[in-house]
Amino acid sequence: MSVRAAPEAPSTHKGRATRDRIVAAAAELMYRHGVAGTSTPAVRNAAGVSSSQIYHYFTDKDDLTRAVIAFQTETILSNQAPLLATLDSVEALRSWRDVVVDAARRQNGAGGCPLGSLSSELSDDHRWARDALAAGFAAWSEAIRAGLDAMVDNGILRPETDVTALSFALLAAVQGGLVLAQAQHNTEALEAALDVAIAHILNHAAPA
Known part of the structure; x- marks a missing residue:
């Protein structure tokens, strides 16, 4: 054929x-x-x-789905870009948290994360989708990491802070929180996950 x-x-x-x-x-x-x-x-x-x-x-449909993954990645990053680009203070970190929570709250937690939903459906059985989704999550994590790097540069976080690990933790808090929000149709778990992650980040604050 x-x-x-x-x-x-x-x-x-x-x-x-x-x-x-x-x-x-x-x-x-x-x-x-x-x-x-x-x-x-x-x-x-x-x-x-x-x-x-x-x-x-x-x-074919796989080709269209690849384009959808790219579209959803770009949409998420562009919607969060203004805050992620200025994620250089505790206040900015909490403002980003509020944007994520408010977006989920407007839907009563329904729908979950567009990338997370695609990953749950496709990643186990489709290598091409797994690779595309991993790249999308990597771009999201990198945007968060860049903001945390700025917090190190500004003296808010200690120089030895592992910003890569913290960016993964924040993204994992978002994804896990959105899954529970989807099941429970409220944002309580999402808020708790993000608040605990942010509290952990603040444990790395530089001495005043």
Whole structure:
């Protein structure tokens, strides 16, 4: 059986807009119904395109799902970028915590993390998805680590602080907290996980 060549990136504004609309529609459907529960006809109807347009921009459903992973990663980072870029004080750290909690609270904890949900569904059985999701989580962790690095540079945290480990801990608190928020439909566990992680970070505060 012949294998289709990977589609080239659209070269026109209209083409890019169409592709972006398809990815955004697929991302919303996969977030709500999972990858397995999202069909090509459903994406086609949600995006207002034809099936031939979908296959013009994407080789198959796996190719579209890769684009969704990239879209969700970019969306999360762009939404949090203003705070992550200034994560250089205790106040900024707590403000970032409040943004994460408020986003979950607006949905009563429902939905969970878009990347976390995709990881739970795909990572065990699809190496390509696991690699893409790991890269997305790595980018998120790196953005947090950069903020903690700034706290070291500003003298807020001690120079020997392991900011890489702390960034992993914060991200793990977010992911675990969102899973429990999804099950419990409240943000109590998410708030507790983040508050404990932040308290641990403050144990590394430099002497006044």
